[in-house]
Amino acid sequence: xxxxxxxxxxxxxHNGLVCASLLGKAGKKLLVLEANDxxxxxxxxxxxxxxxxxxxxxxxxYQLQPQVEKDLGxxxxxxxxxxxxxxxxxxxxxxxxxxxxxxxxxxxDATSYREFYKxxxxxxxxxxxxxxxxxxxxxxxxxxxxxxxLAQLGFDVRRLGRTEMQEFLRLIGxxxxxxxxxxxxxxxxxxxxxxxxxxGTHLGPRSPNTILTYLYRLAGQHGKLSQPAGGMSMxxxxxxxxxxxxxxxxxTGMAAKRIVIDAGRVRxxxxxxxxxxxxxxxxxxxxxxxxxxxxxxTKNLETGFTRRVSHIRMRGNAAKLHLAxxxxxxxxxxxxxxxxxxxxxxxxxxxxxxAFNHAKYGETSEKPxxxxxxxxxxxxxxxxxxxxxxxxxxxxxxxxxxxxxxxxTRDAFQQxxxxxxxxxxxxxxxxxxxxxxxxxxxxxxQFHINGGHWHHGELAxxxxxxxxxxxxxxxxxxPIDGLWLCGAGAxxxxxxxxxxxxxxxxxxxxxxxxx
Amino acid sequence: MTVTEVDLGRxxxxxxxxQAEIDxxxxxHEWKGYSSADGFYDTTLEYFATxxxxxxxxxxxxxxxxxxxxDALDFLDRLVTRNMRKIKxxxxxxxxxxxxxxxxxDDGTIFHLQEGEYRLCSQERHMAWFxxxxxxxxxTIVDETEEICGLALQGxxxxxxxxxxxxxxxxxxxxxxxxxxxxxxxxxxxxxxxFTGDLGYELWITNDRAIELWDALFEAGxxxxxxxxxxxxxEHARIEAGFLAPFEEFxxxxxxxxxxxxxxxxxxxxxWLVDFSKPCFNGRRALLDEKKNGSTWRLVKLDIxxxxxxxxxxxxxxxxxxxxxGFVTSAMWSPVCKQNIALGTVRTPxxxxxDKLWVEIYYQREMHWSxxxxxxxxxxxxxxxxxxKRSTPPEPY
Numbered sequence: 003x004x005x006x007x008x009x010x011x012x013x014x015x016h017n018g019l020v021c022a023s024l025l026g027k028a029g030k031k032l033l034v035l036e037a038n039d040x041x042x043x044x045x046x047x048x049x050x051x052x053x054x055x056x057x058x059x060x061x062x063x064y065q066l067q068p069q070v071e072k073d074l075g076x077x078x079x080x081x082x083x084x085x086x087x088x089x090x091x092x093x094x095x096x097x098x099x100x101x102x103x104x105x106x107x108x109x110x111d112a113t114s115y116r117e118f119y120k121x122x123x124x125x126x127x128x129x130x131x132x133x134x135x136x137x138x139x140x141x142x143x144x145x146x147x148x149x150x151x152l153a154q155l156g157f158d159v160r161r162l163g164r165t166e167m168q169e170f171l172r173l174i175g176x177x178x179x180x181x182x183x184x185x186x187x188x189x190x191x192x193x194x195x196x197x198x199x200x201x202g203t204h205l206g207p208r209s210p211n212t213i214l215t216y217l218y219r220l221a222g223q224h225g226k227l228s229q230p231a232g233g234m235s236m237x238x239x240x241x242x243x244x245x246x247x248x249x250x251x252x253x254t255g256m257a258a259k260r261i262v263i264d265a266g267r268v269r270x271x272x273x274x275x276x277x278x279x280x281x282x283x284x285x286x287x288x289x290x291x292x293x294x295x296x297x298x299x300t301k302n303l304e305t306g307f308t309r310r311v312s313h314i315r316m317r318g319n320a321a322k323l324h325l326a327x328x329x330x331x332x333x334x335x336x337x338x339x340x341x342x343x344x345x346x347x348x349x350x351x352x353x354x355x356x357a358f359n360h361a362k363y364g365e366t367s368e369k370p371x372x373x374x375x376x377x378x379x380x381x382x383x384x385x386x387x388x389x390x391x392x393x394x395x396x397x398x399x400x401x402x403x404x405x406x407x408x409x410x411t412r413d414a415f416q417q418x419x420x421x422x423x424x425x426x427x428x429x430x431x432x433x434x435x436x437x438x439x440x441x442x443x444x445x446x447x448q449f450h451i452n453g454g455h456w457h458h459g460e461l462a463x464x465x466x467x468x469x470x471x472x473x474x475x476x477x478x479x480x481p482i483d484g485l486w487l488c489g490a491g492a493x494x495x496x497x498x499x500x501x502x503x504x505x506x507x508x509x510x511x512x513x514x515x516x517x
Numbered sequence: 518m519t520v521t522e523v524d525l526g527r528x529x530x531x532x533x534x535x536q537a538e539i540d541x542x543x544x545x546h547e548w549k550g551y552s553s554a555d556g557f558y559d560t561t562l563e564y565f566a567t568x569x570x571x572x573x574x575x576x577x578x579x580x581x582x583x584x585x586x587x588d589a590l591d592f593l594d595r596l597v598t599r600n601m602r603k604i605k606x607x608x609x610x611x612x613x614x615x616x617x618x619x620x621x622x623d624d625g626t627i628f629h630l631q632e633g634e635y636r637l638c639s640q641e642r643h644m645a646w647f648x649x650x651x652x653x654x655x656x657t658i659v660d661e662t663e664e665i666c667g668l669a670l671q672g673x674x675x676x677x678x679x680x681x682x683x684x685x686x687x688x689x690x691x692x693x694x695x696x697x698x699x700x701x702x703x704x705x706x707x708x709x710x711x712f713t714g715d716l717g718y719e720l721w722i723t724n725d726r727a728i729e730l731w732d733a734l735f736e737a738g739x740x741x742x743x744x745x746x747x748x749x750x751x752e753h754a755r756i757e758a759g760f761l762a763p764f765e766e767f768x769x770x771x772x773x774x775x776x777x778x779x780x781x782x783x784x785x786x787x788x789w790l791v792d793f794s795k796p797c798f799n800g801r802r803a804l805l806d807e808k809k810n811g812s813t814w815r816l817v818k819l820d821i822x823x824x825x826x827x828x829x830x831x832x833x834x835x836x837x838x839x840x841x842x843g844f845v846t847s848a849m850w851s852p853v854c855k856q857n858i859a860l861g862t863v864r865t866p867x868x869x870x871x872d873k874l875w876v877e878i879y880y881q882r883e884m885h886w887s888x889x890x891x892x893x894x895x896x897x898x899x900x901x902x903x904x905x906k907r908s909t910p911p912e913p914y
Binding site: 142302 | 588591595596616617618646649650652653654776796797798799800801802
């Protein structure tokens with residue numbers, strides 16, 4: 003016996019929940035299947051050592067789209083919403099960045115940064131408008147709406163004004179290193195900005211289109227960093243509550259095994275446990291490769307499509323480190339009250355590029371670039387009283403490690419990361435009481451993301467907008483009747499934004515209306 | 518520095534030593550890396566041999582893939598538009614395969630050698646596409662072009678020659694059937710297939726036995742008018758048979774740059790090869806749409822008045838010009854049919870069977886060019902389609 007639903011969402015990650023909630027709101031009887039025992043996908047808070055918790059992947063919130071919050075009436079409780087950045091230098095000389103203000107640099111750099119920030123946020127606003135829409139279809143049979151959509155983008159670019167439009171078009175495909183070197187004398191500033199451009203990607207500051215990835219980061223809240231109270235689960239729990247409120251049934255611990263397809267149309271989902279849930283619509287929040295290659299299976303897909311999906315670049319290159327500390331470490335030149343800030347170890351853009359060099363050859367960085375946060379400083383609920391958590395995103399740890407990921411290689415890399423941080427925090431090692439390092443291989447396994455790439459596909463111009471996840475399938479609808487994508491692998495991409503989930507829900511409802 | 522000279526010439530077919538002995542024309546062209554003869558004696562002579570007795574054409578350069586593994590059938594069934602589940606062991610299927618847009622990549626023959634084991638033959642090479650089509654399937658694809666050679670023996674006396682060769686039971690081989698026969702103590706595979714639209718066979722054997730086969734075949738055929746033939750003669754025969762040739766009647770989809778230059782099976786008159794009841798095959802969605810919305814092009818067989826060959830001619834719906842509706846892709850004066858024939862591609866709705874169209878033929882006589890508008894009738898059946906092609910056992914000649 004099997005249950006019947008109007009739609010089944012595979013994966014209760016943030017996008018899946020946003021999509022489920024919006025579809026539920028439109029009156030659909032919805033089932034959300036989540037493989038893990040906890041809702042939230044990779045956007046969760048987990049206990050990594052007794053009494054110590056941390057956001058498993060992304061630990062700061064900066065991309066959640068206001069439209070998502072508005073549509074769902076979300077109230078996200080924040081532990082902090084004004085987190086600045088400290089680019090760590092040696093000898094206690096650091097650069098402090100907050101919004102359009104930077105200190106610890108020359109007057110020229112500060113002015114130049116203000117201009118840079120203004121321009122970047124302007125460009126990112128332009129992109130943000132587009133991130134909250136279904137990308138146009140570029141084909142001979144494109145609809146009027148598609149053409150209008152495209153014209154709007156062209157118009158928006160043109161409206162920047164002649165100079166700014168030229169600047170936008172000049173920068174959009176460029177690497178961030180060139181722009182930073184031209185603009186700023188301060189190496190710490192260049193380092194911090196270049197790290198922002200490559201966090202979570204398989205790109206270095208000299209890789210093409212890293213200005214685009216930087217803009218992508220700003221497209222939401224202008225790079226304003228906040229920390230949800232209780233970690234990322236605050237966001238996804240709120241989303242789950244919203245989805246349930248809209249009638250969705252969420253079943254955890256239920257991994258999808260395959261999407262049941264009959265004569266080119268979706269009929270339901272079979273779980274690993276052998277249960278079959280029937281529905282004529284399946285919305286997958288899983289990454290496009292897992293969805294198509296594993297859940298659908300190539301026998302149900304045409305070859306050109308399969309080939310292009312199999313070529314989606316999604317090799318994760320970011321590791322996540324969680325340390326349980328018996329007290330905050332000392333950082334030369336940083337006051338105790340500043341530990342709520344975000345710290346970056348990226349002394350300059352060359353350092354970040356060198357760190358990336360290793361990854362190109364299947365090795366972990368000898369001197370990784372690191373983004374560090376002490377979430378417990380603002381949110382005491384995450385650790386026992388007086389104790390702290392260090393949460394760090396580490397670049398680079400390639401998914402395809404030549405030596406292979408094992409306990410040994412993981413421990414060795416963790417040692418490298420701790421040693422690198424010890425250069426800035428001399429007493430760090432002595433304060434560690436427990437630890438967890440998630441390599442891309444771990445992320446792949448624990449969160450069911452092919453390649454362990456938390457953007458579900460590299461953010462690059464050829465996998466962006468009209469070509470995300472692949473050209474011809476950018477409108478969330480897959481070439482099997484009733485199958486849709488709603489995850490980060492779809493437009494616009496990764497990050498806790500909710501945009502793909504919202505866009506997908508809107509595309510589904512629009513298509514139903516027109517059918 | 519020493520420069521090593523690398524042999525970058527063309528492959529020679531294992532039949533080459535014998536071909537070189539008989540060759541009088543020294544006209545060779547390249548076919549997928551192999552030297553292939555335009556002809557050996559004279560095109561007309563070779564053409565008449567295949568129509569009146571038997572022509573032997575070297576098909577060694579045909580790309581041959583061995584397809585095996587548990588998913589071999591699933592792989593082929595999704596690859597081609599035809600229903601491969603209906604092709605039993607010992608049968609050969611003519612098939613086309615498309616890209617996702619429903620555009621033909623190539624056509625070829627698929628030999629079901631034995632349960633779950635296939636050989637696919639085509640003019641072009643397709644390993645990259647087949648590898649992509651094999652993603653997620655347990656199937657092994659081996660290019661055996663260089664290991665297996667082939668001779669096509671085509672024409673009315675071909676059966677008698679094989680009988681003379683001692684292939685006992687060859688009389689029972691039906692059209693599009695394949696079987697193994699004893700040849701000098703070991704196996705030879707023979708299929709009743711070909712590219713001339715007449716009674717004919719294709720013989721497949723490992724390279725090391727090529728010369729032995731050639732010699733035995735020509736010895737057996739010496740009283741049956743056997744003659745080696747080249748591509749030029751074969752080209753005439755295949756136009757008469759109404760068969761398609763890649764780069765003439767259609768461009769392999771992957772070689773086109775401009776949109777609209779590739780053709781779908783429906784546009785090539787191959788709807789009978791498309792089985793929409795299959796749940797998934799490459800091009801299915803696009804072809805269903807095309808079937809619903811109508812095709813842009815249609816392949817036509819034209820019977821043209823007069824005797825001026827209509828090479829590369831524009832096709833018009835009216836005699837007095839106006840906008841053309843298509844063009845001729847292959848044309849010839851057919852000696853056996855005594856007809857001026859052509860294959861062409863026209864825009865729908867033109868080109869229904871029985872339609873009268875006009876072709877604008879330019880021809881040259883002693884340097885001077887002339888132009889004639891000739892009436893052309895769209896015909897249904899192949900120009901050359903003798904009943905002996907189908908009869909089993911075939912009649913001896």
